[in-house]
Amino acid sequence: xxxxxxxxxxxxxxxxxxxxxxxxxxxxxxxxxxxxxxxxxxxxxxxxxxxxxxxxxxxxxxxxxxxxxxxxxxxxxxxxxxxxxxxxxxxxxxxxxxxxxxxxxxxxxxxxxxxxxxxxxxxxxxxxxxxxxxxxxxxxxxxxxxxxxxxxxxxxxxxxxxxxxxxxxxxxxxxxxxxxxxxxxxxxxxxxxxxxxxxxxxxxxxxxxxxxxxxxxxxxxxxxxxxxxxxxxxxxxxxxxxxxxxxxxxxxxxxxxxxxxxxxxxxxxxxxxxxxxxxxxxxxxxxxxxxxxxxxxxxxxxxxxxxxxxxxx
Amino acid sequence: xxxxxxxxxxxxxxxxxxxxxxxxxxxxxxxxxxxxxxxxxxxxxxxxxxxxxxxxxxxxxxxxxxxxxxxxxxxxxxxxxxxxxxxxxxxxxxxxxxxxxxxxxxxxxxxxxxxxxxxxxxxxxxxxxxxxxxxxxxxxxxxxxxxxxxxxxxxxxxxxxxxxxxxxxxxxxxxxxxxxxxxxxxxxxxxxxxxxxxxxxxxxxxxxxxxxxxxxxxxxxxxxxxxxxxxxxxxxxxxxxxxxxxxxxxxxxxxxxxxxxxxxxxxxxxxxxxxxxxxxxxxxxxxxxxxxxxxxxxxxxxxxxxxxxxxxxxxxxxxxxxxxxxxxxxx
Numbered sequence: 155x156x157x158x159x160x161x162x163x164x165x166x167x168x169x170x171x172x173x174x175x176x177x178x179x180x181x182x183x184x185x186x187x188x189x190x191x192x193x194x195x196x197x198x199x200x201x202x203x204x205x206x207x208x209x210x211x212x213x214x215x216x217x218x219x220x221x222x223x224x225x226x227x228x229x230x231x232x233x234x235x236x237x238x239x240x241x242x243x244x245x246x247x248x249x250x251x252x253x254x255x256x257x258x259x260x261x262x263x264x265x266x267x268x269x270x271x272x273x274x275x276x277x278x279x280x281x282x283x284x285x286x287x288x289x290x291x292x293x294x295x296x297x298x299x300x301x302x303x304x305x306x307x308x309x310x311x312x313x314x315x316x317x318x319x320x321x322x323x324x325x326x327x328x329x330x331x332x333x334x335x336x337x338x339x340x341x342x343x344x345x346x347x348x349x350x351x352x353x354x355x356x357x358x359x360x361x362x363x364x365x366x367x368x369x370x371x372x373x374x375x376x377x378x379x380x381x382x383x384x385x386x387x388x389x390x391x392x393x394x395x396x397x398x399x400x401x402x403x404x405x406x407x408x409x410x411x412x413x414x415x416x417x418x419x420x421x422x423x424x425x426x427x428x429x430x431x432x433x434x435x436x437x438x439x440x441x442x443x444x445x446x447x448x449x450x451x452x453x454x455x456x457x458x459x460x461x462x463x464x465x466x467x
Numbered sequence: 468x469x470x471x472x473x474x475x476x477x478x479x480x481x482x483x484x485x486x487x488x489x490x491x492x493x494x495x496x497x498x499x500x501x502x503x504x505x506x507x508x509x510x511x512x513x514x515x516x517x518x519x520x521x522x523x524x525x526x527x528x529x530x531x532x533x534x535x536x537x538x539x540x541x542x543x544x545x546x547x548x549x550x551x552x553x554x555x556x557x558x559x560x561x562x563x564x565x566x567x568x569x570x571x572x573x574x575x576x577x578x579x580x581x582x583x584x585x586x587x588x589x590x591x592x593x594x595x596x597x598x599x600x601x602x603x604x605x606x607x608x609x610x611x612x613x614x615x616x617x618x619x620x621x622x623x624x625x626x627x628x629x630x631x632x633x634x635x636x637x638x639x640x641x642x643x644x645x646x647x648x649x650x651x652x653x654x655x656x657x658x659x660x661x662x663x664x665x666x667x668x669x670x671x672x673x674x675x676x677x678x679x680x681x682x683x684x685x686x687x688x689x690x691x692x693x694x695x696x697x698x699x700x701x702x703x704x705x706x707x708x709x710x711x712x713x714x715x716x717x718x719x720x721x722x723x724x725x726x727x728x729x730x731x732x733x734x735x736x737x738x739x740x741x742x743x744x745x746x747x748x749x750x751x752x753x754x755x756x757x758x759x760x761x762x763x764x765x766x767x768x769x770x771x772x773x774x775x776x777x778x779x780x781x782x783x784x785x786x787x788x789x790x791x792x793x794x795x796x797x798x
Binding site: 316 | 690691692694695696697698699700701702705709710713714788789790793
């Protein structure tokens with residue numbers, strides 16, 4: 155038992171599905187998009203990026219890991235932390251010091267509380283808080299500031315500082331870069347890389363594939379909320395190393411690789427039967443439109459496709 | 468900075484003068500349109516019948532019945548501009564003296580009711596918001612809805628019946644015991660007489676602060692920063708004390724200042740129910756008796772008080788909310 159625990163990866167997510175339903179326009183129930191059938195594992199010292207379109211409900215993954223989903227969320231699948239089921243009780247015990255969240259933007263800071271007090275937290279230590287802020291180049295004058303006085307980059311660094319005071323094992327970063335200019339974004343991502351190099355497992359949830367590739371060890375690509383491919387960052391060096399047609403399309407859409415846009419948009423709400431990407435897929439055959447497609451190990455990573463790159467025709 | 472402040476002060480002064488002018492004009496027009504004849508009301512039909520035409524004419528002149536309304540109002544305004552509030556026709560004393568004496572009585576009630584309703588409403592509101600959807604919330608919300616739709620004078624009558632008539636715990640009216648010399652009245656006597664009217668005013672005052680605070684509490688609890696505080700392992704109590712109270716307190720204080728007008732309005736009826744000789748009762752007497760100088764004097768003082776309370780709330784906001792304080796300091 156003991157040995158099994160020690161060998162278990164830091165975080166294991168198996169078939170995680172999170173969705174939301176709420177009443178819209180009277181009594182019609184709508185299910186809001188979320189994460190569907192997501193599986194991956196994350197080890198200490200690793201930085202794994204989960205890349206998906208903006209507004210696709212990726213934050214729900216972060217909230218699930220911290221046990222702060224609202225009551226009306228529907229959750230399926232399993233999450234293991236060091237081999238133990240990470241339920242709300244365990245998450246409640248670990249969050250804030252062992253598992254930490256770095257949220258998106260300044261709205262996650264209390265607008266009426268000074269930064270120093272805020273970084274310290276309820277049971278924190280003022281000296282640790284100032285040390286954490288200093289580590290990111292934020293001096294004592296920043297401690298006296300209110301969140302509205304911070305620039306976008308400073309706010310991100312303050313948010314990271316809230317997370318690192320307790321030397322966490324698992325850092326969940328939810329969209330840490332939007333709104334920053336490229337230089338500041340690179341610096342913020344560099345801070346997460348440092349945390350991973352210091353031994354923490356870092357899960358980076360983002361919509362920005364380019365930025366993620368600069369720091370991530372592995373990248374998981376989401377399409378319509380479901381993982382379609384997991385690949386080592388190195389595979390993004392060439393289109394042929396990627397396996398899923400959507401990942402390849404993403405690769406081609408980047409400014410460095412031709413800037414070729416993929417026509418159409420991701421489905422929201424009602425998903426097509428079969429592969430969600432099939433309606434836009436250049437390789438799709440009739441078989442792609444019927445029945446769910448499994449997420450399977452293939453080559454260096456995982457892929458959810460009936461016709462992955464390199465298949466024998 | 469100083470120039471900006473001065474400009475703001477001047478603008479607020481002009482606003483206050485305009486408000487007072489409009490309020491007193493409205494009070495004057497209403498009194499002029501009132502069907503009550505001050506002579507019949509104050510002298511009595513029978514007494515008038517036995518008077519000579521000359522006497523009646525003198526009385527008409529005293530009550531200003533024969534002067535055209537516009538002229539009367541103009542005379543009052545010009546007196547006011549020189550700082551002269553005039554003499555009360557009913558009390559035959561300078562208006563300011565009458566108001567001073569009545570206000571001293573009412574102030575007890577108003578301050579007590581203001582503080583109690585504020586604290587009670589705030590506390591209940593936070594409790595309801597924090598327990599949203601569960602039984603404390605349902606109880607408090609239901610109670611507030613009932614109170615919000617209950618007129619103050621009815622609450623006053625109810626309290627009077629229960630505590631004054633049935634239980635005989637507290638006096639049924641007046642501000643001091645009957646038949647006691649003024650020097651023999653103790654502070655305890657005054658307090659005992661103020662309890663019921665103050666309670667009636669407090670109860671009706673809680674509803675709006677409570678419902679408003681509940682809404683703000685829920686809003687704060689659903690905010691991103693509370694979600695993040697939870698993600699950082701802060702306890703429910705810590706979140707409430709460290710984050711939510713901060714966000715709820717300011718709006719509540721503002722609302723409480725702004726509700727002073729309502730409180731003054733309710734106090735008129737409540738004082739009437741308890742025969743409490745305060746400003747409210749004086750207003751009713753002046754209105755019914757056609758005592759123009761007194762009524763307009765009360766209007767001016769009350770408008771100034773309401774305006775002052777709102778102004779104080781504005782200033783307080785600027786001082787306490789860092790977004791306004793520092794934002795203003797930067798530009």
